[in-house]
Amino acid sequence: MSTNIWVWIAALLTLSVYSFLYKDNPIYRFAEYLFIGTSVGYSIGFLYWNAFIPRIVRPVQAGDYIVLIPTFIGLLFFARFTRKWTWLVRYPIAISLGIGAGISIPLTIQAGIFRQLQATMVGDFTISNIIMVVGVICTLFYFFFSLEQKGVVGGVAKTGIWYIMIAFGAIFGYTVMARIALFVSRVQFLLHDWLGIIK
Amino acid sequence: MKGKIPFVFTLCTLHFALLSSLCAQEITPPTDVKVFDTPNDAGNSITIKWKLSSQDSLLDGYEIHRSQDPVGEFIKIGWSIRGINTYTDEEIMYKGKILHEVKNKTEYYYKICGKFDTEFTSFSEVAGPTISSPQLFNKSKINVLIGVMALLISFLGFIRIAKRGGRLFIRKIAGLEALDEAVGRATEMGRPVLYVPGLSTISDIATIASLNIMGRVAKKTAEYGIPLLVPNRDPIVLTVAKQVVKEAYLAVGRPDVFKDEDVSFISSSQFAYAAGVAGIMAREKPGTNLFIGMFWAESLVLAETGAATGAIQIAGTDAMTQLPFFVTTCDYTIMGEELYAASAYLSKEPILVGSIKAQDLLKAIILTAMIVGTILMMLGSNVIANLFKV
Amino acid sequence: MKRTFPLVICFGGGIIFIIQFFIPHPVSKAIYDEALNWLIIVSVFAFAIALESLFRVHGTKIKRRKPGWGFSVIPLVACITVGAFGIIQGVREGTVFMKVFHYITVPMSATVFSLLAFYMASAAFRAFRATTTRATVLLIVAFLVMFGRVPIGPFVWKGLPDIIEWIFMYPSMAATRGIALGVGLGIIGTSLKIILGIEKGWLGGGGK
Incomplete structure (x- = not known):
């Protein structure tokens, strides 16, 4: 059995979280709130030393005053606490949105569309490749919003749904082992690191 | 087996003897060296191509030499294994220091020789000059x-x-059609509606799509006079969500039902957030749970906890890896592109x-x-x- | 000023970064790197809003003595304590800050993550009870894949791993690609609507 107080804390909190599987209870609630508090505290420390100091304080100390522009923009968030100037919050949001949207358009065309298209156009005339190409076509048909899913279109879209269900089943089955491995790892921690029952 | 060993030994000896008898100088060198500024790049890079030696298979590879003077001293700058006839001479930086320099607007000359063991072929003709420069368009x-x-x-x-x-016609999307019914059901039960806008940032387009839907849902919950609980992971999404929900309740004339604490921040940590939302579902027991946005592994924790409380659940995400879990646990699932069609579908704005x-x-x-x-x-x-x- | 300027900023930012993608010049890369730096700096201040929300929610519960108010003391105390330790001691290994991270935050994250092992079983059971043909297909494929990835699967049926590989390479890949293509168009469409100012929900209705 471990004599490290920190291991005991980790073990008891682990069991507290597992108690939620039965139902919500005060022990789980304690663990949940502690988890939230410590994770937010961690974010504070992390942001202070990995964002605030190296990206704002040190550049300003070194004479790079350009960083004061995004600093000022970030400070506009505090306008939220006033009644009259709340609308100023829209400026930093607009910058984040505009940059994010602008970056995503060409990247999505390149990776989300062109690469997928290229990969689908296969040269070998095999049954498997035909099944694959037909599947892509039928799945895309399912996402046509301009056409009522009736008749031929409905039939093709329904075929697309079957393909989607097969894909979902495959993903579901694929992740099961990984999730069980996570649980095994926690049990190992409890039995080995904490109780010392297994070696 | 007895006879094979002497045969193999003899074969190896003969092969080695043949190679040794061929001095590397007698192996034909690489030829036809072409050098040019590497295209579509930010500069500080030159590409060298050459025709392989006709006895390429006898070589270990090729050494690339460079100089800024065609008749001056050439220094080895790179190596290419046999069979490969191209090399990119580019600037190498490590921790802010330049380990190997390729200056822009500077003339460089290159020549190549083949290498076998410790011997070298004669050099190719000198190619160049060439200048590296950045391009304005890729x-x-x-x-x-x-x-x-x-x-x-x-x-x-x-x-x-x-x-x-x-x-302009849009076909029916079951998950979006069910939103009204779901909110109505929560109203009948006298329970709040829980809306999870995903775990991603405001730069993620799925989050924007989610916030658009949230605006419509907020209007509905405001009309029915029930609270809309919106736990957030991202601070900027929190700010926008507060604005969206508050404005919806004000627009419908029900500011009394809106509480600032209903749109709250839980944690930036993925699983602390999931634990917090699971706790909210277990205690507040919302009548309807809406999981719309970008999700990762925590999706099943949220959906299963919600299912256990008996709430009606609608999920919407474009995350392929999480859709299977939502499909198995939620009453309706808005899949992939349907999420992005939601704002048009719900508003019917032309x-x-x-x-x-x-x-x-x-x-x-x-x-x-x-x-x-x-x-x-x-x-x-x-x-x-x-x-x-x- | 209140609505137009943010829309103009959004439009300008969007266009700049669409164009930036096609320019390999070092100046273009510098602009991109600087923009990412700006986004991180802006998000530091946004975190203050998040902290205010956390303190307001739990502070209100404590102040009004709502049911379970005692528990609300925990996240506030934990947040202040850990945050203070982090700022004062730093985030190096061996500090109390990092000990809290390694022995409280990480184990609890891993435990919540591991709950998925149980939830997957209950989700599968729920899907099985649904008895729709689609749910049945999903479950059959899931079971086949699960069975094929454990040692007993190939032992029972030698051809099972090949069947699973085929499912992943062809029909599953087909649906994944189809959904990815649709999602790609959806992302581009919504991004364009944001840049062009057609999608304005993020502005909120106030301050007209």
Whole structure:
């Protein structure tokens, strides 16, 4: 059995979280709130030393005053606490949105569309490749919003749904082992690191 | 077996003898060296190509030498294994220091020799001068640029049609149709509605799509006079969500039902957030749970906890890896592109519907290109496939 | 000023970064890197809003003595304590800050993550009870894949791993690609609507 107080804390909190599987209870609630508090505290420390100091304080100390522009923009968030100037919050949001949207358009065309298209156009005339190409076509048909899913279109879209269900089943089955491995790892921690029952 | 060992030994000896008898100087050197500024880059890079030695298989590889003077001292700057006839001389930086320099606007000369063991062939002719420079446009991405222009034209075209009052149809999306029913059910039960806007940042387009839907849901919950609980992971999403929900309640004339604490921050940590939301579901027991946005592994924790409380659940995400879990645990699932069609579907605003039509037109073009391209590929032509090469 | 300027900023930012993608010049890369730096700096201040929300929610519960108010003391105390330790001691290994991270935050994250092992079983059971043909297909494929990835699967049926590989390479890949293509168009469409100012929900209705 471990004599490290920190291991005991980790073990008891682990069991507290597992108690939620039965139902919500005060022990789980304690663990949940502690988890939230410590994770937010961690974010504070992390942001202070990995964002605030190296990206704002040190550049300003070194004479790079350009960083004061995004600093000022970030400070506009505090306008939220006033009644009259709340609308100023829209400026930093607009910058984040505009940059994010602008970056995503060409990247999505390149990776989300062109690469997928290229990969689908296969040269070998095999049954498997035909099944694959037909599947892509039928799945895309399912996402046509301009056409009522009736008749031929409905039939093709329904075929697309079957393909989607097969894909979902495959993903579901694929992740099961990984999730069980996570649980095994926690049990190992409890039995080995904490109780010392297994070696 | 007895007879094989002497045979193999003899073969190896003969091979070694043959190689040794050939002095590296007698192996033909690489020829036809071409040097040019590496295209479509930020500069500080030169590409060297050459014709392999006719006895390439006897060599270990090639040494690339460089100088700024065609008759001056040449220094070895790189190595290429046999069979490879191209080398990129580019600037190497490590922790802010330049380990190998390739200056822009500077003339460089190159020559190459083959290497076998510790021997070298004679050098190729000196190639150059060539100058490295940055390009203003990446020509290899011209197809992406055409794609962007096609999208823009298509969008603007359909928006124009929509503005003129053209009738534009959108098919039924079950998950979005069920939103009203789901909110109604929570009202009947006298329970709040829980809306989880995903775990991603405001820069993630799925989050924007979620916030659009949240606005409509907030209007509905405001009309029915029930609280809308919105736990957030991202601070900026929190700020926007507060604005959206508050404005919805004010617009409907029910500011009394809105509480600032209903739209709250839980934690930036993925699983602390999941634990917090699970706790909210277990204690507040919302009548309806809406999980709309970007999700990762915590999706099943949220959906299963919600299912255990008996709430009606609608999920919407474009995360392929999480859709299977939502499909198995939720009453309705808004899949993939349906999430992005939501704002047009719910508002029925002509301009937004026009944008969906533009997406459908592009889908039709993609489908056509795919079918034609695949047929051509199977017939041996990759002309269409090359159009989409990235 | 209140609505137009943010829309103009959004439009300008969007266009700049669409164009930036096609320019390999070092100046273009510098602009991109600087923009990402700006986004991180802006998000530091946004975190203050998040902290205010956390303190307001739990502070209100404590102040009004709502049911379970005692528990609300925990996240506030934990947040202040850990945050203070982090700022004062730093985030190096061996500090109390990092000990809290390694022995409280990480184990609890792993435990919540591991709950998925149980939830997957209950989700599968729920899907099985649904008895729709689609749910049945999903479950059959899931079971086949699960069975094929454990040692007993190939032992029972030698061809099972090949069947699973085929499912992943062809029908599953087909649906994944189809959904990815649709999602790609959806992302581009919504991004364009944001840049062009058609999608304005993020502005909120106030301050007209």
